[in-house]
Amino acid sequence: MANLTLKNVGKTYAGGAQAAVSGVNIDIADGEFIVLVGPSGCGKSTLLRMVAGLETISEGEIHIGDRLVNQLDPAERDIAMVFQNYALYPHMTVRDNMAYGLKNRGESKAVIAERVAEAARMLELGPYLDRKPRALSGGQRQRVAMGRAIVRQPAAFLFDEPLSNLDAKLRVSMRMEIRKLQKRLGTTSLYVTHDQLEAMTLADRLVVLNGGRIEQIGAPLDIYRRPASTFVASFIGAPAMSLLDAVVTDGAVMLDGHPLGPVGRAAGPVTLGLRAEDLRLAPAGVPMVVEHVEELGAQRIVHGSIGGQSLAVIDTGDQRVSGAVHVAIDPARLHLFDTATGRRLENAHQRQPEAVL
Amino acid sequence: MTDTSLRTAASHRSLLDRLRAWHSAETPNPAKRVQFDAPLTPWLFLLPQLAVVVVFFYWPSVQAVTSSFYLEDPFGFGATFVGTDNYADALQSSQYASTALFTAFFCLVVTALSLGLGLLLAVKADKVIRGASSYKTLLISVYAIAPPVAGLIGMMIFDLHIGPLTDLAAFFGYDLQVGINYWDTAIALITISVWKQIPYNFIFFLSGLQSVPVSVREAALIDARSGWRRFRDVTLPLLAPTAFFLLVINITYAMFDTFPIIDVVVKDKPANNPITLVYKVYLDGFKGNDIGGSSAQSVILMVVVAALTVLQFRFLERRVHYG
Known part of the structure; x- marks a missing residue:
């Protein structure tokens, strides 16, 4: 649990004429749920992946807690990420999928078993712990991906469009579950979506991105009522x-x-x-x-x-x-x-x- | 347990089906049924393939089995039924035993080295971004060389008078005598065979690596700091189907397809040079004119290969995870 600070963060790909992300400043308080929203190609996923350490940071600084993480490996940043296509390890059971990160951090067997059991209870995954991911439904896989993030007890959760692969009904119920879970755990979260409804319902604060730049930051209702530009106005609200x-x-x-x-x-x-x-x-x-x-x-x-x-x-x-x-x-x-x-x-x-x- | 029922269902599919499904990564479509008016028409279509299989595979096999029970006159004037004498002769001969031992050693080393180096190169090539395609082409191009040509090239490199590797060994004070010294020849055989097989393994391992989903690798990047652990725990298990397929192919290669290489290297050489069982079948049958003995050896080889294949599938495949 920690706050998350992005200072003047920018990303330019080698050979890219234009910056994919530029001049992003966000201060995220401890326990806050921030949603990055924008049309495809606006740089929201790039920004998230820079926080995760999956993309290098071309300029600016990213702090998690009081640590500057620019040069740290993803595994050292104390974050957990939930991917759009779940990214579960297909050859490991649900239990091993959740335990893998902890094992690598040298946690004791007792601690691992306890955390996995706790996460399984929270996500109602108990009966499936010994199954392989391919024997699970899309919603269950999504839960396992969530479980894998929870057991790490990280400083921040990073979500990369985690609900895009689910059907409409499941998406709504998982959305509420994610929100409840995050409130309960109080873990700082950064969530990327292109779905403005998902953004409105989940966020403490919304960050609307356009062309790699921040158009507006604010509480969902403030943004809805006082859009800062025609772009935000046409993007938020249906x-x-x-x-x-x-x-x-x-x-x-x-x-x-x-x-x-x-x-x-x-x-x-x-x-x-x-x-x-x-x-x-x-x-x-x-x-x-x-x-x-x-x-x-x-x-x-x-x-x-x-x-x-x-x-x-x-x-x-x-x-x-x-x-x-x-x-x-x-x-x-x-x-x-x-x-x-x-x-x-x-x-x-x-x-x-x-x-x- | 749903998992168990899935596994049983999967084990009913033949290996070929599974390999195909794994390569195309699609659910197999049920084959279209075509009705023919005349019942003979489908057989007519099958005939060319059947003829090839029968003439070049079944007939020689039956011939080999039959002649393994006969002692044939070297000039082909007649054959005497000798029962299992040919088998007894082969199995009791110390020369046969030492050749079998060398074959096992040769198979093990060639398979291990060509799989290992192929995997190493594939892992490294997978990380190359700039100039990746020319790098890959260079590595793969060796595969286009025919085995006898590879043997010839190898022979030139290891040549006693003009071979650069012989010079290199001499530089380090070692007198490399390929074709004269038993183990020096073995080194040459293994080197050329491995060199010839690496690109094949490389292609398969590389495509296997590239079919590991990017996000799974990224998840591993977050879960594990050490690159070796990520490779051992995530990448390698996902490569297991590829590796198993290649293991079967490589053992077959080392046992049978290295024949041209061995032929080029040891042919016309004096002294006691290492050969494999397949080459011994050829030597005894066609150089020694002992058709019966060589047939018995090839039947033994057939049985060994069959047993090996069954073993591989029964014990190894269980540990392989098919996505």
Whole structure:
């Protein structure tokens, strides 16, 4: 158990024109669950593998606890890693898979047996201890991989998309289990995923990465409510936030010639961000042409366009929706971004909604 | 126990099936059934292959077994039934015993060295990133050399007058006399045979190494600090199917396929040179014109090889893990 510090960390591959990761600074407190999220190729796995010691660190420093680990072997870093495809040793039993790392660290047989038994109890792996991995289901293999990490009692857990190979239902239950386990053990965790839902539900703090750089760090709800850029806005939240071109004239934001509400910004073009769940169908408002409707049961997602720009609206009503409708939004829920840089523009009229819990 | 039932099911599959499944790493598809109108058509298709097998394998085998019970006239005028005398002669001859002993020694050393060096080179080549393909090509290229040519090249290197290795040995004060001194010839035979076989083992070990999943190696990297331990505990067990396959192939190679090399090295040499049992079969039969005795020896060899193969599969294969 330890805190984890990344100082100005960067990675450039030999022959690579661009840095795969650059200028990453993260301070992770002891026991914190940090999720690295971003689209594929954003450098999140590279970053995790640099912490693990599976990739060399081109620049910057990584500290685990108070040790600088840049030059240490993976086995010396006091970490445990859970891989996407489990990476179990196929020729060893479940018990040996979990015990192998401890054996190599010279732990006594009694300690190994006790820790393996404890992990097996926690993960309900007791009946399978003498089986080989090939005789286990995907979910069970995932548990063994978790067990292998737990028995080490490391300073930090590193997860590399551990749930990607499971089916949707198992993924949800394993997600909750990982979270519970981590809370119980209180081990600092770094978790990589491309699934924004997984990221939102697991993280104490989210790190959104884009092109090897950090776009935003923050609690999941903060990021959801105040995305720092159009990239984060469109990546976090489902359906994705609709981003439209709008203009500010006379202190009000105008979409397709219709005023949406007052904003404290100077006149000029802006990028307007609208969350589907903040928009509602209304008798009066901005006219929208409905293109198609996704029926989800509890709600429906209405896809339409305003002045040729597409957007999505969540509707919980039960009337049929088609043709021309009007949409309205609380002006406090408008997100404004700089058209050129994509960075968030603070809206003086926006108030912060209180957290429900 | 599910594991036991899996194992029993697996042991019903023939080795060939398992090797094939292991190489293609796919679940075997059930063969497509083709119906022929005439019942003779499938046999017609099988005929060429069957003819080859019968003419070049079964017929000579039957011939060998039959003639091993006869004493044949050297000029082919007639044969006398002598029962098991040929076998008794072979087994009681001290020359046969010493040749058998040398064959066992030769097999052991050639197999161990060519497997060991092949594995060593494969492990090292697996780590090379820059220029890997040219490195691999250089190592593999030896495999393209025909055994008699390899023997000839070896003979030149070990030649008493112009051989660079003879000069090297002389530099260190050793008088290397290949073709004259028994153990010097043995060294030459072993060196050439091993050199010829390394690339074969190298190719298989390298492909075996590359089929070990990267993430499993990385997991081992986190679990164990020492590279030797990772190799012993993770890489080597995962290479076991490859190693077992190569062990069978290498023993067969050392016993039979080294014939051309031995022939080139010891042919026309004076004195008492080491030979293997297979070469002795040829010498006694075709140089000594003792067809009966040589047939008896080849039958003994057949039995030994069969026994060896059964042993290998019964006792060694159990310890091999098939992914």
